Amino acid sequence: MYGLQAQPNMYPPPTANFQGLASPPMGFASIPGYDGVGGGGFLPPPPIPANPFPQPEPHNVDCCVPPLTEEAARSALKEYVSGHCCYGSDPVNDGKITEMKAFNTYRYRLETFTESRSTEWSQEPYTGQSVDAHIQMAPTPWNIPAQPPEMFKDTTKDIKVPNTSSLKDCDTCHANGTIKCTICEGSGKRHLGVSSSDGDNSVAESTCLxxxxxxxxxxxxxxxxxxxxxxxxxxxxxxxNKSDYTMEQSSGLKSDTISTVSGKKLLEDTKLLVYPVMGFPDAQLNHESERLVREHQAQYSQTARILQQRQTIEYIPISKVTYTWKERPLSYIVYGNEHKVYTNDYPATCCCTIL
Structure with a gap:
């Protein structure tokens, strides 16, 4: 059993310069609350509450994960081989497993779900929509309601700011609605070169399509x-925003490879701002949790509002399987709940051409 420990008033949000809209189009008055800011810049979020941290709660951890069986190891290799058209199945069927060694590891993951807001002048064709600039005070950017469709999932949404819409003539066509045809240069005709049977060339005129x-x-x-x-x-x-830390292990698998699989979840903690993990049996994982929590809360509160954080610890099963085939010692690694296989010495391969 281990717990998450409180640290009072952790990581106050740093100040950020106010950036946002460019100047309004020529001839248009600025919108109160939106003037004097840079085009398209991010707007600083409201400050984080002074003390958003609830009381820490202990968590029970069950690290008992059944070892990989020989049957499961052979089945994993069989599925791996079936996905390679040039791999033969004899080593799977006839190979003899001589050793299975576990290299299980822990993965800590921190997710910080943020909301950022930026503003810019936009335009669209007038089709009768409401024109409401200066009728009432426009709401400030962070006072406009917007809810994410799903937590911890990347999404964007465009919102027309109320009481900012005005009409203007189209500069491209000078309010005519039409422009000169770029193909015929306004003549309505196209001139095509025509060759006759006796080799003479002439010019034919046709209507511009x-x-x-x-x-x-x-x-x-x-x-x-x-x-x-x-x-x-x-x-x-x-x-x-997601960061992972995977404990060192000597199986030979790289962290990028391990990141593609799932494990047994030992801890899932979701709060506005999470506490770093403390008291976990591995001291390095505690240290990495504290480092990542500090980095996330300092980095992402500058230009965005932190809506929620989630930290998890997973137990990733990793087993190195040694086997012999035709008196040749070979090995492969089975990893993750998905029983993915990694090997660089599978013996029964051939070159084939797919027509």
Missing amino acids: DCSGKGTQECKTCKGKGKLVVYINLKVKWTN
Whole structure:
């Protein structure tokens, strides 16, 4: 049994410079609360509550994981071989397992789910939508309601800021809704070179298909409307920031390889801000938990609001299987709940060409 220990008033959020919108389009008054800020910059979040930490609770840990059986080890290798068209099955069927050695390890994972907000001037064709600038005070960016569809999942959402929409003429078409055809240069005709049977070349004139002979095309900026709605767009971005620490083990597997599998979950702790793990049997894991918690809370509170943190400890099963085939000593590694296999000396391989 081990617990999560409280540390009062841990990691106050650092201050950040206010950045956001560029100046409004020419001829438009600035929106109160949105002027004097840089285009597209992130807006500093509200401060973290002074003491958001609940009381720590002890957790029971059951580290009893059944060892890999010989049958499971052989089955894992069989599935691995079946996924390689050039691998023969004789070593799986005829090989004799001589040793199975466990290299089980722990993986600590910290996830910090954040929300960041940025603003910019945007525009869209006017199709009769509401124009409401300066009718009422526009809400400030962090006072606009927005909820993530799912926690700990990356998502973005665009929100039109209320009371910021104004009308303007389209600059591209000068409010006409059409522009000169770029193919026929406004003539409505196309000139094509034609070769006759006797080798003479001539020029034929035909109607421009791109503008149907009109000489003009619909303005793509305003979609033929001639007017645009200009407004402030709030982009809300939810990001799951994740860091892993895998304990050292001598199986030969790299951490990147182990990160692709799951293990038996020993601990899952979710709070607004989590406490670093303390009292776990492995001192290095306690140290890495404290380091990562400090790094996450310092780093991500600068330009984003921390919505929730989650820390987990998993027990990752890793077994090295030694076997003989045709009197040749060989080995492979079975790892994770998925019983994935890693080997660099599988003996029954061939080169084949798929037609």
